[in-house]
Amino acid sequence: MDRIDVHETPLDVAAEYAALQKANTADGACAMFVGSVRDFNAGSAVGGLALEHYPGMTEKSLRAIVADARGRWPLGRVNLVHRVGPMQVNEEIVFVGVTSPHRQAAFAACQYIMDRLKTEAPFWKCETVRRACGAEEERWVEARASDQAELEKWA
């Protein structure tokens, strides 16, 4: 029922949505989230991103998060795909899609999965930052306190 995948190739959001919706007559609600590479972060122009992960742990962590979401809400299909490796500005990093008979459950589960993923799934972003002088440098993205704070609403 769950599709959980981590790969280096570009995400295909249309295909992910089609898999959630195809012949799914029981669920009237589908909530989705797509995170992609912004051109600006923490005051600097971003030229691209490389995503490192912990191969053995990543899928295990994502499966645990999705299982917890299923324990909280009545969900139909769950589809969670995360890209790793190098990627360009505007390319998709993560797709989360959740179907349910109920709109509130679909929204809540989609947001819950993202909030948990952001704080515990072993991914690390390294940005290529363009300085005003034209030089490029690599910079590890700092974790945000706000991501930790978002978790509290699910406690």
Next chain:
Amino acid sequence: MDRIDVHETPLDVAAEYAALQKANTADGACAMFVGSVRDFNAGSAVGGLALEHYPGMTEKSLRAIVADARGRWPLGRVNLVHRVGPMQVNEEIVFVGVTSPHRQAAFAACQYIMDRLKTEAPFWKCETVRRACGAEEERWVEARASDQAELEKWA
């Protein structure tokens, strides 16, 4: 910036997402919701749906809802499409997509737009219900108290 549309032809979710994402380098977050026709509602098998609306008021109402969402959160693109007329089980009724630099804003705005639409946009669903004896009959869908209750979280 906003695409708001009401039409009788099928929704194309892939195209709607593509329009939100294309060359959008400022927004790292895209939250979407799709509502579609379920095969079962309020204890009965559903064979299809016809959606009536109030043509003069519909788009006006949707525009006001989206404008209010923009007043609450920093949003990039907003795309709200609602189908009307006859449709089959599993077909899409509504698409809401919102982009933002921030994940929380995208999720909140998407859910807010759906909660407002569900309680004030002038659409009415008439289901074709299949009785156990094989007979079909048309039935106006009842509004849910829970939809009204959802609004309170935005007050």
Next chain:
Amino acid sequence: MIKVLFFARLRQQLGMGELRLEDFSGTVRSLCAVLCERYPQWREHLDDDAIRVAVNQELADSDASVAAGDEVAFFPPVTGG
């Protein structure tokens, strides 16, 4: 002249989708009273707290004013989405 519209279940119950009323001026509540006087069989459907009203395509309450040129719509709670 006022344009009055009915939608969905209410349209079916009243057996009418649209009517025009000459020389009315007052509130939504008094418009409703005029209609129920003219069509007594509408009262059970129209004089119902669940029924919503829009004046000139914006949601309104019973105290809203209605005058010549206005469009008033009565309908059941909405169920789109």
Next chain:
Amino acid sequence: MIKVLFFARLRQQLGMGELRLEDFSGTVRSLCAVLCERYPQWREHLDDDAIRVAVNQELADSDASVAAGDEVAFFPPVTGG
């Protein structure tokens, strides 16, 4: 034998992504002390409250036990999604 992994910024700071430790048994905290004793220049990076730990690919705290055959990973706060 214990397998120890380092990721992201921490991997770069320590200049090492993986090491193997013979004959260790204790807690995550004592494992960290053993590593900092062997590589004193690691202390400022490894002995930091922000650093997260996973034992056998599940998040763990400093009191978690580590024994032969375990895989222990140290890494900075995650930033995916």
